[in-house]
Amino acid sequence: MSRRFLLEQVDDVAVVQVYADGFGALSLREKLLAWHLYLAAIAGRDIYYDQRYAYNLELRSALEGILTHAAGVPAPVVDEVRRYTKLFWINSGPHNGITARKQLLRLTVEQWTAAVLAAAAGGAPLRLRAGESAAAFAARLAPVLFDPDVDPVLTQKTPGGGRDILEASANNLYVDVSMRDLQGFVERHALNSRLVKSAGGLVEEVWRIGGRYDHEIRRIVRHLEDALPYAPAPTAEALGALIRFYTTGEEADRLAYDIAWVKDDASTVDTVNGFVEVYLDPRGAKGAWEGLVSYVNHQKTRRIDIIAANAQWFEDHTPWDARFRKPSVTGVSARAIDVVIETGDSGPLTPVGINLPNDQAVRERYGSKSVLLANVNEAYERSTHEGLRTEFSWEEAEADRTRKWGVLARDLSTELHEVIGHGSGRMAEGVTASPSELLREHYSALEETRSDLVALYFLPDPVLVEMGVVPADAQPSVVRTEYEQYTRAALVQLRRVREGEQLEEDHMRNRQLIVNWLLRHTAAIEIRRRDDKTYYTMVDTVAFRAGVGRLLAEVQRIKSEGDHAAARDLIEGYGVSFDPALRDEVVARVDALRLPSYSAFVMPRLAPVTGADGAIVDVEVSYPCDLESQMLEYAAMARA
Numbered sequence: 001m002s003r004r005f006l007l008e009q010v011d012d013v014a015v016v017q018v019y020a021d022g023f024g025a026l027s028l029r030e031k032l033l034a035w036h037l038y039l040a041a042i043a044g045r046d047i048y049y050d051q052r053y054a055y056n057l058e059l060r061s062a063l064e065g066i067l068t069h070a071a072g073v074p075a076p077v078v079d080e081v082r083r084y085t086k087l088f089w090i091n092s093g094p095h096n097g098i099t100a101r102k103q104l105l106r107l108t109v110e111q112w113t114a115a116v117l118a119a120a121a122g123g124a125p126l127r128l129r130a131g132e133s134a135a136a137f138a139a140r141l142a143p144v145l146f147d148p149d150v151d152p153v154l155t156q157k158t159p160g161g162g163r164d165i166l167e168a169s170a171n172n173l174y175v176d177v178s179m180r181d182l183q184g185f186v187e188r189h190a191l192n193s194r195l196v197k198s199a200g201g202l203v204e205e206v207w208r209i210g211g212r213y214d215h216e217i218r219r220i221v222r223h224l225e226d227a228l229p230y231a232p233a234p235t236a237e238a239l240g241a242l243i244r245f246y247t248t249g250e251e252a253d254r255l256a257y258d259i260a261w262v263k264d265d266a267s268t269v270d271t272v273n274g275f276v277e278v279y280l281d282p283r284g285a286k287g288a289w290e291g292l293v294s295y296v297n298h299q300k301t302r303r304i305d306i307i308a309a310n311a312q313w314f315e316d317h318t319p320w321d322a323r324f325r326k327p328s329v330t331g332v333s334a335r336a337i338d339v340v341i342e343t344g345d346s347g348p349l350t351p352v353g354i355n356l357p358n359d360q361a362v363r364e365r366y367g368s369k370s371v372l373l374a375n376v377n378e379a380y381e382r383s384t385h386e387g388l389r390t391e392f393s394w395e396e397a398e399a400d401r402t403r404k405w406g407v408l409a410r411d412l413s414t415e416l417h418e419v420i421g422h423g424s425g426r427m428a429e430g431v432t433a434s435p436s437e438l439l440r441e442h443y444s445a446l447e448e449t450r451s452d453l454v455a456l457y458f459l460p461d462p463v464l465v466e467m468g469v470v471p472a473d474a475q476p477s478v479v480r481t482e483y484e485q486y487t488r489a490a491l492v493q494l495r496r497v498r499e500g501e502q503l504e505e506d507h508m509r510n511r512q513l514i515v516n517w518l519l520r521h522t523a524a525i526e527i528r529r530r531d532d533k534t535y536y537t538m539v540d541t542v543a544f545r546a547g548v549g550r551l552l553a554e555v556q557r558i559k560s561e562g563d564h565a566a567a568r569d570l571i572e573g574y575g576v577s578f579d580p581a582l583r584d585e586v587v588a589r590v591d592a593l594r595l596p597s598y599s600a601f602v603m604p605r606l607a608p609v610t611g612a613d614g615a616i617v618d619v620e621v622s623y624p625c626d627l628e629s630q631m632l633e634y635a636a637m638a639r640a
Ligand SMILES: [Zn+2]
Pocket: 417, 422, 448, 451
């Protein structure tokens, strides 16, 4: 039987199943470790829902309540609630995970209210406030679902009109706080607290046991403790440090955890569990919660391993000022992994590669761990619509190259991006603050720009052939294919932003920035038109690489010196605005072919097998091939 990768398309989102073929070959001890970490990943999922939006958990209880208690609700209403709820699950809330804009429910308020009342009558576990009736609950949530002006944008880093970035963002990381309030305020828990303005001033609600998310964090910790007996020593050390950090919430314990986690670089099973990426926060400080459990894909690790082993060579040959090069690169570890589960900030929308920890000081002293999500990337490739390759290619030969070399070019670029890109460079002498503190709302986009440029810069280097990561006769095609698909992506990605005239998501900004900069300063790319269709065509790989090198030298300088003004000029000048007419054209072209804008992933499912004495004798992996049943199962596990 052939495998199903593409499960369904919900509006413009492809829903794709991820497979974890290597799981069955793990030892029982590794499986048991993965099982408890899997439960810990599910236990923290609701934290992320709440961080994104204050109404999220109430909304989810209502939407899931209707779907699971639909008796008496008219079929067309159920259908629309199902469509909307699938988008809600995919994006962990009403705001689109790519564009940050709120999506609306296409019902009348009366239909909504009647459906909520029916669910309540059927016994759905709604999150009513004390003394609140189901009708009042439905009415309270209605503006969120039906009024486009209520909390329209999740994270707004450049709101314009002199508006404050915190006040213009709908997320739940700040309550009544503006950037002005932060002046002179000493934040003790920048990464792991919600900031609330009260009569007595700013209060940090720390995410730890005894603090905010006490209930969820206690559950996570219990599962981590269950995992400890099965963990090899370095993993146990890291998990112990994580438990301490969840218990105290103190910065020193976060640091100890980061260091212990980086040092655990040889274990087969690994996890990311906690407050990690800062994209959700417009000022780039607060960590969004995520849970990820993985095991090493040894077969696909070979190439990325070679790249990591040569990290010092790459550092020495970067095109930036020698002052910003690391004299000695330490602890770059890189592997290809298969994910068993991703929740919160990393699922159902997932990155293709990860490089952690984010703490620049830890990276410079202890190194970082880079991973390529092999099974996610495979599922993505195997589900990609052919039209995405052909519609935006200027000629058939270009589409052909993508078919033949696209996967290798993409994988290699992702590996260079994660391992060499994020791991490279150092701060200028005398700069003591971290680049994220200095570059603030522009840090993430600038850092992604830098890492993409590193990958694009080294891809044509003969050293890759010498290292044996790409065959000599294939390299020119791989380079050309990657430069072409990178260039096309800046155009094709506009399909994801169906409203508005500016990009918010940092990776989208960074892609557009690079292509726009090359368009303006080199002859590497041409904008062509044919039959009322626009094409971004890469025409000169040598000019492309030279331009990339020039831009990269400047981007590294900006990061190393923490030059906020230069970062702003670069990102706002090239990466934010786009021509809405061009976007409309792109949207019309993808809609004519019904091409998805992005992909969401259904995770493998683990289940313990118990023996006669109740002990777990095996852990089995299966594939639900259904977004809805997986999301309802996770929610039920959080309630249990
Ligand atoms: Zn990156």
